[in-house]
Amino acid sequence: MDSNDCIITEIFKEVLFSEEEKQNILNHFETVQVKKGEFILNEGEQVNHQYFVLNGCLRTYFTDKQGKEYTLQFAIKDWWVSDFTAFFSASKAIMTIECIQEATLYKISKQSTEDLYKDIPQLETFFRIKMEKAFASFQKRILGNLALPAKERYITFINTYPNIEKSVKNYHIASYLGIATESLSRIRKDIATD
């Protein structure tokens, strides 16, 4: 297996391709290295790419008029990241994507993605299933936000992303949970006291 095979198997673990298909796929991907603190997308920019995370950590967040940030997603190994709402509709980003731990990404354009769907139907199936899973996890998050108090949401978060704590500041977690950092502090204290 050469390093190109490696990229393919990293990204499309379950799918089998012919050599020709592999080459086709590879032609559309580009490797990107991002340092902590760098942004791969800023609010207002045209969104033409999605990124597969090979390693490192990024976060996607929305900023309101008062400058408060709301984290929509943390992206770690094996996750895809973009402002997907804008990516799907080829429109302007409302989100910012910041690297919070040095990362290696594989980048592909919307055009390339759609070209590949036409050439390789299994790829469309792969992405459809990926969407179904993302949909399910968003649904879970919506229900959690509706039904659970902040403390429970924090516990759920920690259990869902057990490895993420090292890469992520508490105020990032707070902005994901929709609470103030001070509230998270109290919750953490409360949990520690149990």
Add this chain to the structure above:
Amino acid sequence: MDSNDCIITEIFKEVLFSEEEKQNILNHFETVQVKKGEFILNEGEQVNHQYFVLNGCLRTYFTDKQGKEYTLQFAIKDWWVSDFTAFFSASKAIMTIECIQEATLYKISKQSTEDLYKDIPQLETFFRIKMEKAFASFQKRILGNLALPAKERYITFINTYPNIEKSVKNYHIASYLGIATESLSRIRKDIATD
């Protein structure tokens, strides 16, 4: 155009099919009539179908241990409804789906859906795009829940579903917004006073 064509164009507005494909699709759909107060899915049941809403209104909700309900989705004309998380993974429902206004639905099984994907690739594209839109709207809802106070969420809801108010009780809306009905009452009074 016969009535079968009609079903196809209702459901798959943008897609063009051959006669043979149309017949294939039709063989997999079944029409269902549901009365107000009836349930098309109960928590704990195996989820094998998704439903296209021709008319009427349903709501999908989760019930917690204390018996409180949280509405995930209202489904009106042109929407698809199911416990999708369970449908995609062919597992047991955590949600209940109740008819809140007499409805006509087109029902299709998971197996049928996947058979059709194989036979008619445009259908897979259609459903992929549908998922992308659902994903985008879920994302919007998550951000709204994080960033907006209840009053703003209510206003957004009313603007997003301008026609839904007739079919839906205030306590349904409250359970969608994640607030108590009493709080919604106060918000409505507050808005009326403006």
Add this chain to the structure above:
DNA sequence: TAGAAAAAATGAGGTATGTTAATAAATTAG
């Protein structure tokens, strides 16, 4: 159309979370 039932509104009081400000702890840079 009257009476019953369901839904919505209102009021009083409680709680979780927000805000602001100060301090402590941890991380980073020189």
Add this chain to the structure above:
DNA sequence: CTAATTTATTAACATACCTCATTTTTTCTA
């Protein structure tokens, strides 16, 4: 290693929303 900076914690007070109890309004049904 120390100083500077960033992050996390704590405290006091404010507020949005919740809960429970009651009343009013609307809808349903006989």
